[in-house]
Ligand code: UDP
């Protein structure tokens with residue numbers, strides 16, 4: 001990857017800025033901002049100017065304190081320079097530059113870590129999520145919900161994307177039991193405690209909307225507009241999409257491993273039952289019926305295959321537990337502790 005002197009110096013200045021901000025953020029001493037927008041940017045030079053204008057306009061109309069965190073995910077088309085310039089021009093804009101491309105969800109996480117807002121809203125940089133919808137999310141948040149999700153009412157994506165997304169959403173609903181309709185839309189709002197809880201999760205492959213829902217007590221969902229991409233192209237190739245679906249599936253539950261267990265037990269039980277049937281028939285009907293011992297061999301084989309599947313299922317259960325522990329997600333997240341007597 002080519003890296004100009006300008007980029008290097010920007011990165012250095014970013015590092016020193018980061019050093020300044022980090023104590024504030026990690027200590028969370030300063031939480032006086034009402035709303036933070038977190039926007040991951042990867043090669044979106046064609047969209048950035050309009051995005052910044054529209055976001056600033058909408059947020060200023062709200063009349064509350066806000067910050068717009070633009071996370072540059074290792075862009076190489078000039079987006080980095082544009083973000084830095086915007087950060088210098090507007091005090092409300094925070095430029096976060098990652099040193100290379102880490103992927104959309106990692107970039108959003110980097111932004112969440114820098115955010116200070118009581119409410120944090122994520123959205124895409126390609127203007128597919130119109131910034132003008134932000135007030136609707138803030139309004140929905142007023143009912144004291146932890147997470148506000150959105151449904152893209154007139155989704156402007158290819159048929160393939162829409163169909164696969166419907167399938168995934170239905171699967172997530174069944175597995176998690178959380179009745180949200182559109183997990184793919186990143187225009188979402190989170191309350192500060194949910195953001196803090198997510199930041200404590202150290203796992204690498206993660207899917208933010210699902211992770212947030214796992215900590216939310218109350219969620220709401222509102223319909224929003226969706227625009228087609230005007231500039232640039234989607235950053236998700238088929239391979240990246242599939243890998244994202246795996247992130248989603250595994251961040252959600254160890255249900256697939258359980259499925260292995262369940263399937264294993266069914267196959268094992270039918271294998272063993274069939275083996276017993278063959279063996280019994282061999283004694284009742286004689287050796288000729290059992291093809292002179294061939295069936296008996298089959299019956300023994302089925303019993304062994306069954307035992308293997310049971311073993312695999314058991315292994316799956318253990319791996320599931322190891323996976324849970326390795327991710328080391330916080331077991332719970334306390335929102336508030338209230339006590340009338342102060343313990344020393
Ligand atoms: N994005 C990113 N890093 C990546 C890929 C995407 O920060 O590696 C950003 C991208 O700039 C955009 C958002 O994530 O703001 C969604 O990407 P895209 O529009 O390509 O996804 P799609 O709408 O096709 O699902």
Ligand code: MG
Pocket residue numbers: 124126128229234
């Ligand atoms: Mg998009």
